[in-house]
Amino acid sequence: MRYLPLTQDDRSAMLARIGASNIDDLFVDVPEEARLSGPIAGLPLHASEMAVEKHMRRLSKKNLAAADAAFFLGAGAYKHHVPASVDHIIQRGEFLTAYTPYQPEIAQGTLQMLFEFQSQVARLYGCAVANASMYDGSTACWEAVAMAGRVTKRKRVVLSGALHPHYAEVVKTMAKFTEDEIASASPALQAAPDNAGLIARIDDQTSCVVVQYPDILGRIPDLTEIAEAAHAKGALLIAVNTEPVALGAIKSPGELGADIVVGEGQSIGVGLQFGGPYLGLFAVRDPKHVRQMPGRLCGETVDAEGKRGFVLTLSTREQHIRREKATSNICTNSGLCALAFSVHMTLLGEKGLRALAAENHRLACLAADRLTKIPGVSVLNDAFFNEFTLRLGKDARKVVRTLADRGVLAGVSLGRLFPAHDELADGLLVAVTETTTEEDIETLASALEEVLA
Amino acid sequence: MRYLPLTQDDRSAMLARIGASNIDDLFVDVPEEARLSGPIAGLPLHASEMAVEKHMRRLSKKNLAAADAAFFLGAGAYKHHVPASVDHIIQRGEFLTAYTPYQPEIAQGTLQMLFEFQSQVARLYGCAVANASMYDGSTACWEAVAMAGRVTKRKRVVLSGALHPHYAEVVKTMAKFTEDEIASASPALQAAPDNAGLIARIDDQTSCVVVQYPDILGRIPDLTEIAEAAHAKGALLIAVNTEPVALGAIKSPGELGADIVVGEGQSIGVGLQFGGPYLGLFAVRDPKHVRQMPGRLCGETVDAEGKRGFVLTLSTREQHIRREKATSNICTNSGLCALAFSVHMTLLGEKGLRALAAENHRLACLAADRLTKIPGVSVLNDAFFNEFTLRLGKDARKVVRTLADRGVLAGVSLGRLFPAHDELADGLLVAVTETTTEEDIETLASALEEVLA
Amino acid sequence: LEEPLLFEIGHVEQTGVDLPEPPKDSGRGANRLGGFDRAEAIGLPGLSEPETVRHYTRLSRQNYAIDLGLFPLGSCTMKHNPRLNEKVARMPGFADVHPLQPVDTVRGALEVINELAFWLIELTGMYGVAMSPKAGAHGELCGILCIRAALEARGDAREVILVPESAHGTNPATAAFAGYRVEDIPATAEGRVDLEALKARLGPDVAGVMITNPNTCGLFERDMKAISDAVHAAGGFVYCDGANFNAIVGKVRPGDLGVDAMHINLHKTFSTPHGGGGPGSGPVVLSEALAPFGPLPFTARTKDGIVHLVEEENAAEFDHTQAFGRMTAFHGQMGMFTRALTYILSHGADGLKQVAEDAVLNANYILRSLEDVLDAPFGPSGPCMHEALFSDKGFAEGLSTLDLAKGLIDEGYHPMTMYFPLVVHGAMLVEPTETESKAALDQFIGALRSVAERAVNGDETLKTAPHYAPRRRLDETLAARKPVLAWQEPNPPSGSPSLSEQGGR
Amino acid sequence: LEEPLLFEIGHVEQTGVDLPEPPKDSGRGANRLGGFDRAEAIGLPGLSEPETVRHYTRLSRQNYAIDLGLFPLGSCTMKHNPRLNEKVARMPGFADVHPLQPVDTVRGALEVINELAFWLIELTGMYGVAMSPKAGAHGELCGILCIRAALEARGDAREVILVPESAHGTNPATAAFAGYRVEDIPATAEGRVDLEALKARLGPDVAGVMITNPNTCGLFERDMKAISDAVHAAGGFVYCDGANFNAIVGKVRPGDLGVDAMHINLHKTFSTPHGGGGPGSGPVVLSEALAPFGPLPFTARTKDGIVHLVEEENAAEFDHTQAFGRMTAFHGQMGMFTRALTYILSHGADGLKQVAEDAVLNANYILRSLEDVLDAPFGPSGPCMHEALFSDKGFAEGLSTLDLAKGLIDEGYHPMTMYFPLVVHGAMLVEPTETESKAALDQFIGALRSVAERAVNGDETLKTAPHYAPRRRLDETLAARKPVLAWQEPNPPSGSPSLSEQGGR
Secondary structure (H helix, E strand, O other), X not given: OOOOOOOHHHHHHHHHHHOOOOHHHHHOOOOOOOEOOOOOOOOOOOOOHHHHHHHHHHHHHOEOOHHHOEEOOOOOOOOOOXXXXXXXXXXXXXXXXXXXXXXXXXXXXXXXXXXXXXXXXXXXXXXXXXXXXXXXXXXXXXXXXXXXXXXXXXXXXXXXXOOOHHHHXXXXXXXXXXXOEEEOOOOOOOOOOOHHHHHHOOOXXXXXXXXXXXXXXXXXXXXXXXXXXXXXXXXXXXXXXXXXXXXXXXXXXXXXXXXXXXXEOOOOOOOOHHHOOOOEEEEEOOHHHHHHOOOXXXXXXXXXXXXXXXXXXXXXXXXXXXXXXXXXXXXXXXHHHHHHHHHHHHHHHHHHHHHHHHHHHHHHHHHHHHHHOOOOOEEOOOOOOOEEEEEOOOOHHHHHHHHHHOOEEOOEEHHHHOOOOHHHOOEEEEEOOOOOOHHHHHHHHHHHHHHHO | OOOOOOOHHHHHHHHHHHOOOOHHHHHOOOOOOOEOOOOOOOOOOOOOHHHXXXXXXXXXXXXXXXXXXXXXXXXXXXXXXXXXXXXXXXXXXXXXXXXXXXXXXXXXHHHHHHHHHHHHHHHHHOOOEEOOOEOOHHHHHHHHHHHHHHHHOOOEEEXXXXXXXXXXXXXXXXXXXXXXXXXXXXXXXXXXXXXXXXXHOOOOOEEEEEEEOOXXXXXXXXXXXXXXXXXXOOOEEEEEEOOHHHHHOEOOOOOOOOOEEEEEOXXXXXXXXXXXXXXXXXXXXXXXXXXXXXXXEEEEEEEOOOOEEEEEEOHHHOHHHHHHHOOOOOOOOOHHHHHHHHHHHHHHHHHHHHHHHHHHHHHHHHHHHHHHXXXXXXXXXXXXXXXXXXXXXXXXXXXXXXXXXXXXXXXXXXXXXXXXOHHHOOEEEEEOOOOOOHHXXXXXXXXXXXXXX | OOOOOHHHHOEOOOOOOOOOOOOOOOOOOOOOOOOOEOOOOOOOOEOOHHHHHHHHHHHHOOEOOOOOOOOOEOOOOOOOOOHHHHHHHOOHHHHOOOOOOOHHHEHHHHHHHHHHHHHHHHHHOOOEEEOOOOOHHHHHHHHHHHHHHHHHHOOOOOOEEEEEOOOOOHHHHHHHHOOOEEEEEOEOOOOOEOHHHHHHHOOOOEEEEEEEOOOOOOOOOOOHHHHHHHHXXXXXXXXXXXXXXXXXXXXXXXXXXXXXEEEOOOOOOOOOOOOOOOOOOOOEEEOOOOHHHOOEOXXXXXXXXXXXXXXXXXXXXXXXOOOOOEOOOOOOOHHHHHHHHHHHHHHHHHHHHHHHHHHHHHXXXXXXXXXXXXXXXXXXXXXXXXXXXXXXXXXOOOOOHHHHHHHHHHOOOOOOEEOOOOOOOOOEEEOOOOOOOHHHHXXXXXXXXXXXXXXXXXXXXXXXXXOOOOOOOEOHHHHHHOOOOOOOOOOOOOOOOOHHHHHOO | OOOOOHHHHOEOOOOOOOOOOOOOOOOOOOOOOOOOEOOOOOOOOEOOHHHHHXXXXXXXXXEOOOOOOOOOEOOOOOOOOOHHHHHHHOXXXXXXXXXXXXXXXXXXXXXHHHHHHHHHHHHHOOOEEEOOOOOHHHHHHHHHHHHHHHHHHOOOOOOEEEEEOOOXXXXXXXXXXXXXXXXXXXXXXXXXXXXXXXXXXXXXXXXXXXXXXXXXXXXXXXXXXXXXXXXXXXXXXEEEEHHHHHHOOOOEOHHHHOXXXXXXXXXXXXXXXXXXXXXXXXXXXXXXXXXXXXXXXXXXXXXXXXXXXXXXXXXXXXXXXXXXXXXXXXXXXXXXXXXXXXXXXXXXXXXXXXXXXXXXXXXXXXXXXXXXXXXXXOHHHOOXXXXXXXXXXXXXXXXXXXXXXXXXXHOOOOOOEEOOOOOOOOOEEEOOOOOXXXXXXXXXXXHHHHHHHHHHOOXXXXXXXXXXXXXXXXXXXXXXXXXXXXOOOOOOOOXXXXXXHHHOO
C-alpha cells in the first residue's frame, strides 16, 4: 500500500529482532474475544489513488460551487478572492506538515509567522495583544465570555439579540454546564440596533456584554455608548466581528472601547470550505488581561547567543501544564489558517485592505440600490458595510430555495438562522463582496423580481 | 502593481543616486523616433488577479477536458493518472524557480535529481547513458539523426513509414537545411510492420535507420533483425518510443540492439497539456558514443572535501562553450518535466511500472475484443501494447467529429495524421490506458455502432 | 540568512494585490457606513507578491516537518500526509461552498460527512457520531457534555470524573470545564490502571471515567472491558481518549470494550496535516446510551438513503430533541472530513488494519533496539503498542531528558515527547508511526543510541544543545517574565533611522 | 543531512502507487504483445509515497531559487514567477486536453494561443508569429530557417551569417546548424556593434546578421535602425536575439527598428518558471517578408473571428503554403502559453512598460552603486539597460571573477553571469530584474561590495569559497575525465553488504 513503506521482508526481520513470531504477538494484551481476526467485514478494501480521486470528484460535483452561481451568502462566512500565492505558501511541506512549535529551535518559521499574525490581528482589532488563533469565531466568542467571568468573577452574561444565532447558541450551550446566566434578547427587524435595550439589561452582576459589529443583520452598532455603560457597571464589553474586511473601512472595536475583541478570520485567506476549518481571532485591549487569555501565545525572546527568536509563552495558562486549572481546554488551534490569514493580510497591507473594503462597500451600495427598486422589497439597514437585510414581504426561505433551483444563491434567509422567530421570516440577508459583479447583482434582481411577482 | 516592489519614493531615490532626472534619461540610447511615449495604444491595462483568473477560466471551460469524456486519444500523447505528490514536488519553489544548475554548490537538488533521472531513463531504455532531457520526442528524434550523422559521417537517413508523421516531418524539415538525404516510405495498413521493405532501403551510405517501437499504428516491430541489418551496413539503429509505459511490458530497445533510443516521456508524470511542454528522452547503448550526444549531461564527482556531488559535465559539447562547433544548439531543456517523470517513476518503481503496463494492456485487449464485435469494424494489428488501429470502413475523420459532438473522444483518425494518404482514411487509432474504464469502452462501442450503422 | 520581521520590511503603502478599478460613476464614493469610517492608520504593512513569497518561503525553511524527517512524538501521531488529500480538499465542490447554502446544492458535501461518519462508527463499533467538534480537546468536551446531559436527563447529578494519573493534560482540563471535580486513579507498577482501586472508588457520585487506551505508557489496558463493566454497574459512563487510536484501528473496536464516548483526532489517526498547530478535527463516536444527546448539527441518513442535516430547526423531524446544544457555528471541519475520508478510502479496511500493525511493529522495534542503552520502565510488561516509553534512569548526573532531546535536534530529528507521562521520571515517549521505513527507523535508532550514550557518559556538550539548529536554546523565562507579544515600532536613538526605514522603503 | 541516491534507498519491489485490482475474469492474462514480453529485470527502484515526498523535499533544499533570493544572472532574467500562472496552467481545460482532439473541443486553447500571439505581435511591432518553438535556441533556429527559406524562395543562396563577438553562444551554434558560415563583427570601444565594419562586410553572400539588442554589454544598440537598413539594402535579413527583451518591452518595438525575426523567451520576459533548466518556450515574431515561411503548425484568425489551427492538411486553405516545414510535434509549449498570457494580462500595456523601466532602473542603480569598487568598462558609455557589466580589473593578483562569484555564494546569493560577454576580461554581468525591491538591491549591493573589496585586497579565502554552501567547489575536471553518468551498483568488498542492502530493505 502506497503510504506504508514496510515490505514483507522488513516486517519479518523486525519481528525477529523483537522476538515475536507474528504480528499478533504484539497485540497479546488485547482481549482475544475483542480482537478482530481480519479486515472488518462489509467495508471496502484499499483503493488506488485514481479510484479514490474519481469517487471524491463525483461527490464534489454534486455540490454547487459558489463560483458557479450568482452568489450572495454571508452570515458569518464570506466569499472573497484569495490570491494564488496564499495557497502555494500554505502547501509548503515545512508549514503544512510541521508540528505545534513546542521545540522553538526548529520551529522559528511557524513561530515568527505567529508573532506577525498576532501583531496583525491586534492592529486590525485596535487591541494590545492577540493570541495565536482559536478554532473559529463562535468558539472564540464563548472563550471570551469565559474569560470575562474569570476577570470579573461574575456569572451574568448579556448577549445582544443581533449576535449570530450560532454564536449565541454556543454560548448558551456552554453556559448551561458552567452555570453562567445568560441574558439574551430576541432579534428585531429595526433599521438600527437596539442599544438602549441592551444597555438596560446590564447590571452590577454582569460580567460582560457581547455585541456583534457589524451585527447579524449587517447593521453597525455604536460600541462607544455600550462600552461606557458596561464599564460603568464594572462589566467588560466583548465585540464580535465576523467580517474582518469591514475593519478596513470602519473603526476598530478596540478604538471604540471593547475590552475583548473576537471574531472569525475566514474572509482573509481561508475560503468558504462549507464552514470549516475557519479561524478564531481573539484579542484584548488592555495588556493587563493577557494572563487570563485562552489559547496559545507566541512571544519574542533571545537564544543562548543573544539572537532574537520566538517561543510559545505564558503556557502556564494552558492545559498541558495546568491540567484542570487551565484557562481553556483548547489544545489544537488553527495554525495553518492563521498562516493563510497572515499571508493574505501581508499581500493586502493597509493600502490593499482599505481598497478591498472600499470595493466591497461600493458594490454593496450598488446592490442595495438596485434591489430596493423591486416592488415590495426594502432594505432594513440605516448603515451597513457589505451585507444588509432585505424585507421581501414573503417567506424568504422559500424564495431562497426557488432561486437556488435557478442557480442563484440569493443570500441567507433569517428563517434559516432564526427558525423559532416567525416575525423574521420575510428577512433575507444579502452579502456582496469584491467577487460580486454588477451582472450578478442584475441576475439576482431580475430573478427576485420574477419570483416575487 | 502586485509583482513590482518599487514604490514611487523608491524610484525617485534611485534616480537621484544614479544622477538621472527621470526614467527616460536611462532610455536615451533608444532613438527618439522609436521610443514609445506611453502604454501601447489599443491594449488593455493591468488587471486584478481575480479578473485575469476569471478570464482564463472562461477560456479553459471552452475546452473539453479529457476527464470529462470517454477518451481514447494517443498517437504520441497519452492520458495517464499522475499521482498528486508529483505536482506537489514540482511546485516546490526550490525546484520550480531554480536556474539551470551551472553553479553546482547551490544546485545539488536539481543535479542529483538529474543524475537519478538519467539513470532511470538509461535502465528503462536498456542503454548505458541517457542525457538530462530534451524538448520533446520529436526534437529528440531529429537530434538522434544528427548525432548518427556525426558518428557515421554519412548523410543518408532511412525512416520507417510507421514513424509518427510529426516526427518524420521534423526530421525532413531539418534535413532540408543540413542537406541530409531522407529515404522514407509510405505507411501501409498491414497487420505487421514492413521490416523487409525497411531493411531493403539500408545501404552502405546509410547513417541510420529510424524505427518507432511500438509504431504509430500500435504494432510492435522486431527491432533485432533491423539492428542486425543496419549494423551489417555500418549504420546505426535509432529506436523511437512514444509510450514509455509500454517498456514496463515489452523488451527495451537497447536490449534488442538499438544504438540510440529516443522518445517522448510525457506519459510518466507530465500530463497531456495540449501538446507541451513534454519531455524528450535520449539515450545511447554504447558509452563510447557519449561525447557525440546532444543536450546536458549530469555526472558524479567529488567536492574539495571529498564529498560526493554532481555537476553538469562534458559541456565542451555544448553551445555556450563550443559556439558553432556544438553538438546541438539546444540550451534550455525540459528540467521540470524531467523532475515530474523521475518522481512518478520513483513512485512506480519497477513493480508499479510493470503492474501499470499490465493494466494498460489488459484494458486495451478488452477494448479490442469489444470493438471488433461491431459489424464492419476490424483490428489491424497482430500485436499491440495499449494502442491499436481499427479499420472502420468509413472516413474515420468524420466519425471522430461526429462522436466528439456526443462527448466521446474516440481516438485519432489516420486522416488527421496522414492527410495526404487517402488509402489510410478509414483507419482509427485507439489508445487505452489505466484511466479507461470498462464503461468508457462500452460507451465508445455503442456510440461507434450507432454512427456506423 | 536571517529573515526580518514583516514589520521591518513591509510598508503600509505597499501592496501585493491589485483590485479591479471600479468603472467611473458606478457607486464610487457611496458611503453608508453610518459615520463609523476608520480614520486612523491601522499600521498593517504590505509586501509585493515577490517579497511575500520570499518572506514566507525563507521562514518555512526554519521549520522541521514530517516532509523532512521522522517525528517521534509520542501520543501526537505525526505521520505522512498524503498529497491526494490536499488535492481533494481543494476541489471547488468542497472548497468553495457556503455552509448555509440550500441543502439541495450541497448534497455531495453532506454525503462526505455521512460516509465518513459511517466509517468512524464501523471502525469503532459505536452507535452514532457527533461530527462538529473542532479538535481533540473540543471532542473530549463534547463527550463529557454528552455524559453530563445523559445523567441530567435521568435526573442523576453526579460530581466526579475519575482520571488516571497518566492522562493527557486535556482530560482533567475538560472535566473541570464541564463542571466536574477530577480525582486521580493510580496506576499499577506495570503501568496500567489499577482496577481494584478504581472499583473501590466507584459510587453514586462518580459520573464516569476518562481512560486513554492504549494508555500513555504505550500499553493496552487489558482490563478495559472489566473497567467498563464496573463503571456501568455503578451507573457511570466511560470516556475513552482516542488520541492513540492509531495503534488499534482495525484491530479492536472500542465499542466492543464498553466505551461510551471517544473522540477521534482526524489530524492524527486519519492523517490530516498538523499545519504547525492545527486545524484539527475531533468527531466523537457515541454509544447508544449517549447518542441522543449529541450536539447539533447532526447528520442523519433516513431510510430512503438521503442525507439530512439536522439543525435546530428540524431536530424534531429527525427525533433528535435531546441534543445538549451546539458547540460551534456551522457543521465542523469540512476540510478535514474530505481529507480523512480520502485517507480512509485509500487504505480500506485491510489498509487500516495494516496501519495499526505497522505502527505497533515499528514502536516495538524501537523499544527492543534501544532498551539496552535506555531504561524502558515498562519493557517487562510485554509488548508496547504504537509508542515506546523510556526514562532518564542511568543518565549521568546533571544531564536530563531535555538535554537528550535537544541533542537529538543536532542529529537532525525533532525530539520525542518529554516528561510525559508524569508517572515516569524523565519520561521519553517515542511514536514512530507506520509511515516510516525500516531504513528510516534504523537511522533514527542509531542517532538516538548515540545521544543516549552521550547522556549516560556525561557528555557536557549536551547541556547546550542544539548547536546546529536555526537557533540555540531560547530563553523561555525571559519570554514569560517580560512578554513581548506583538511588534512595536522600536524607539530609535534620535537621529538614526528606524528599523522600518532601514529595511523598508 | 545528506540525502542518499534513490538507488541506494529504493527497492524494485517497493512502490508508491496502488493500481486498481482488475476484476476477476476480466481480461487478466490476455497477451497480445507479440512475444516481446520483457523478461529481464529493469532495475528501477521504487519508494513509498512518504519516502518519495521526503527524498525530493530534502533534495530541493540543496537548491538556490528565486523564491529564496535575488538571482543576478545577466541575460537570463530570473524574476519572480507569479503563482496565479501556475494555478491557471493547471485548470483542467488547459492541463487535461490532448493536442489532437477535434478542433471544436479545444476552442479555448486555440484562443489562448491566438490572444498570446496578438500580444506578442503588438508588443514587438511585427507581422506574424510562429508559436511552436520550444525554447530560445529553438526559436533562433526557427528565425534563421525562415531567413533561409525566404532567400531560397527567391533563388538567392547566400552562405554567411554575421554575428557580433558578444553574441550569445546559441547564435553561432544556430547559424552553423542551419548550414551557414559564421563570421564575427567587431565591437567598438564603447561596447556596441561597429556599424562601419558591418557595412564594409555586407554583400551578396551575406544572408543576414544576428544581433542582440540590448546587447550583451548591457547597452542599447543605438544604430539598430541603420544596421537594419544597411542589411536590407544588401539583400539580407536581420535576426534579433530576444533574450534581453525584458529591458525594452513596452518602451520600443523591434519591428520599428527594422528587425525581421526575433525569438521571445517566454521563460524570461514573460516569467514562466525556469524549473532548474526548462521547459521554456521561444515563439518567433516575424516581419511581413518572413511570415509566409513560418513553420507549421500556425494559428490564424479568419475574418469571422474564429481561430483556426493551420496544419499540413489545411495549409492551403489558409494560404500558408510556403511554410518551411515543422519544428516539433503538436503545437508548442501550451503550458508556457497559458502562463505567459496570464502574466501579460496581469500587467497590461502599462504594467509591461513599467517592467522595462523598473528593470533598467534597478540595473543602473546597481551599476552606479558599485562602480567605485568594481571596474565598469562601459560605465562611461552612458546608462546601461537591464544589466550592469563589470570586469575583474583591479582584483589582486591570483584572484579571479570565479573566486568573487563563489564568494558571493557565501553571502547567500547565486553568482552573476561570469566571463560573458567574451569581449570583456573577467566579465560579470548583473541583471537584477524588476521584481526586486530597493531593500533587496541594497542588501545585494552591500554583499557584492564586501566581496569585491576582498577581491581587491587579495583575501585568499575567496579562492576556496564557497565555505557555507551544501557543497564546496566541485571537481569538474574529474567529472569530465572519468564520466559517471548513471548509477551503477557498486562492487562491494566481499562479505560486506551493498549500499542498497544497507540503506534499503
